[in-house]
Amino acid sequence: MKRYKLIIPFLVISFLAISCEDFVEVETPDHQLPVAVVFENQETANSAMLGIYYQLFRSVAFSNGHSSSVTALAGLSAGILVPVDATNTVFTEFMQHEVLPQNPNNLKLWSSTYQTVYMVNSFLEGLEASDSLPEELANQLRGEALFVRGFTYFYLKQLYGNVPLILTSDYRLNASATSNTPEEIQTQILADLQIAENLLSDAYPQQERTVVNSYAVKALLARISLFDKNWELALEYSNQVIAKTALYSLEENVNDVFLANSKEAIWQISPLGGGNSTTNTHEWTIFSSAFPQLRLKPGFESNFETGDLRKEHWIEQHSENATYRPFKYKAGNTGNVVTEYSMVFRLAEQYLIRAEAQAQLGNMPAAIAAIDHIRERAGIPLIAQSQPQISKEDFLTLLLEERERELFSEWGHRWFDLGRTNKLDNIFNSSPFWSETDSLYPIPEEERIKNPNLTQNPGY
Numbered sequence: 001m002k003r004y005k006l007i008i009p010f011l012v013i014s015f016l017a018i019s020c021e022d023f024v025e026v027e028t029p030d031h032q033l034p035v036a037v038v039f040e041n042q043e044t045a046n047s048a049m050l051g052i053y054y055q056l057f058r059s060v061a062f063s064n065g066h067s068s069s070v071t072a073l074a075g076l077s078a079g080i081l082v083p084v085d086a087t088n089t090v091f092t093e094f095m096q097h098e099v100l101p102q103n104p105n106n107l108k109l110w111s112s113t114y115q116t117v118y119m120v121n122s123f124l125e126g127l128e129a130s131d132s133l134p135e136e137l138a139n140q141l142r143g144e145a146l147f148v149r150g151f152t153y154f155y156l157k158q159l160y161g162n163v164p165l166i167l168t169s170d171y172r173l174n175a176s177a178t179s180n181t182p183e184e185i186q187t188q189i190l191a192d193l194q195i196a197e198n199l200l201s202d203a204y205p206q207q208e209r210t211v212v213n214s215y216a217v218k219a220l221l222a223r224i225s226l227f228d229k230n231w232e233l234a235l236e237y238s239n240q241v242i243a244k245t246a247l248y249s250l251e252e253n254v255n256d257v258f259l260a261n262s263k264e265a266i267w268q269i270s271p272l273g274g275g276n277s278t279t280n281t282h283e284w285t286i287f288s289s290a291f292p293q294l295r296l297k298p299g300f301e302s303n304f305e306t307g308d309l310r311k312e313h314w315i316e317q318h319s320e321n322a323t324y325r326p327f328k329y330k331a332g333n334t335g336n337v338v339t340e341y342s343m344v345f346r347l348a349e350q351y352l353i354r355a356e357a358q359a360q361l362g363n364m365p366a367a368i369a370a371i372d373h374i375r376e377r378a379g380i381p382l383i384a385q386s387q388p389q390i391s392k393e394d395f396l397t398l399l400l401e402e403r404e405r406e407l408f409s410e411w412g413h414r415w416f417d418l419g420r421t422n423k424l425d426n427i428f429n430s431s432p433f434w435s436e437t438d439s440l441y442p443i444p445e446e447e448r449i450k451n452p453n454l455t456q457n458p459g460y
Helices: 042-058 071-076 089-095 104-131 134-160 180-201 214-227 229-244 282-288 309-313 347-360 364-378 390-409 412-422 424-428 445-450
Strands: 080-081 265-269 294-296 315-317 324-326 344-348
Touching: 042 104, 042 134, 042 229, 042 265, 071 080, 071 089, 071 134, 071 180, 071 294, 071 412, 080 089, 080 229, 089 104, 104 445, 134 180, 134 214, 180 214, 214 229, 214 265, 214 347, 214 412, 229 347, 265 347, 282 294, 282 324, 294 424, 309 315, 309 364, 347 364, 347 390, 364 390, 390 412, 412 424
Parallel strands: none
Antiparallel strands: 080 294, 265 344, 294 324, 315 324
16 A cells, blocks of 8 residues: 655645644634545545654654653653753753643643644544545554554553543533543553554555554553553563564664664654654754753663673763763754654564563563573673573563663653552652652643643642
């Protein structure tokens, strides 16, 4: 099936896009194309879905890797990142676990997730009403849209707990939405992903890994199963992804991992969503540009073993002040061809999921073999050789450390790992600001003023 590679014409996607800072007062844009027109042919329907992908980089804060993204804010909360400007109270609130309901970056984080939900709901409604598209294409597009909605709600649930479950683009209903429980959100996430898994193929249109396939769904289901402590299912899904060797393999060179369409990439977000002139990821902008906003917490670099290639190639020392910053993304905006895409899902995480699931199921040799794939690529001693009789408890401790070294400054992995393993209190209880309710962010005050039905999280 043909997928068009182009910068999406504004009018084609305008019916999906939201420019306001909240989801509860979304009205139909005056300049939108009628839904029937968008879905009357394959080209415009394809373009509308690509428009959603592009918005994930262009205007959707939670996913775009910039200052209000999950990567930035959850990285601060996890003690991985610190602000370059120590007087930046917007960032330090996250770092000190004192996020106020009025925090503007928290508002952008929240509202951008619902911006995405609104775009997807609008798309699904238009797709449902159309009888002009071939069934195969309609199923493919529906699967992609449902995945994006499930993916978005996964982060909403992890970050905020009780959140509204919005399944319509009707702003009048959304304006008074009440909060749903995490269990209700989880049910919908799994429903969306199970349908998406059945509808999507394993192919990447035109070889670009910026459009999801069935293995992106499996990768997210493996992660969700891990969070749910469903070890058998986590193992099943991660095994399926790892076994797809025709598509995926660990890059031998750590410098190749974050390149566009790397062999390790399961799903990436393209900087092309920022327009023709944008050639770099936002992660490069906030970490490695001439005016970075975030750097690594002092001492983080000491977490790596001697000779670890990840320290050598994924961390850069600032020449002037001896501080360290993430350097997974190395390409600045040079006006040349795009060489790096923002990584969302990659194969290394699936090996780490397999390792944890195998350990929890008592299969220690298989667990060691899985983690050693990651350690071998990093150039450090294999557990099979250095600690072949390691206990389950010690292995799980080592695994959590390995996940931190492998996945730092990517999508808040460390913050969520500490939460799902109940280690937040142990890690942060020495902080004068920490309380156990800080594991969730506050519902933005601006949203609660507009919609009094939204309940606030405990502690705020």
